[in-house]
Amino acid sequence: MDSKNAITYPCLWEYRLITDKPQELLNELAGLLAPLKYQVCTKNKSAQGKYTSLQLSLVVASEQEQHAIFAKLSNHAFVKWVL
Template sequence: MFKEKIQYPCQWHYRIIGNDKKELNEAALEILDKEFITTPCKESKSGKYHSINIEVLINNQQERDEIFTKLRKDPRIYYVL
């Protein structure tokens, strides 16, 4: 299978989903120890679920994976894309 080669450093985007926009932003602030940009994204029709996009400069594959793992383990975040 073909695996796309990523050129580092690069801007990487994560989308995190949870039930509270404020908590999602707080989680991002606590987890990321570098500059990043967040932008609000979709909200479910019922308003129960919210998502935000995070854009951050990633230096290598290991850093990318570490951030993903930290985001995934946070109880305020239900999904990481």
């Protein structure tokens, strides 16, 4: 890997979550991500208002943790897509 593209852990990582149930997902994030501390904010809604985009920010300790969180979020019933 090129050294200028290397990621140094721990680092702040952001996930974009696309959901059609934003409030329900917000209610479940604390249990899903415990004991990690995170911040989440609503970003955009789709043109028809069906989908909402949430920006989730948290510190990840390693690449393995980053991938594990991505997988956990991707498999959650209220999450349609993770970017």
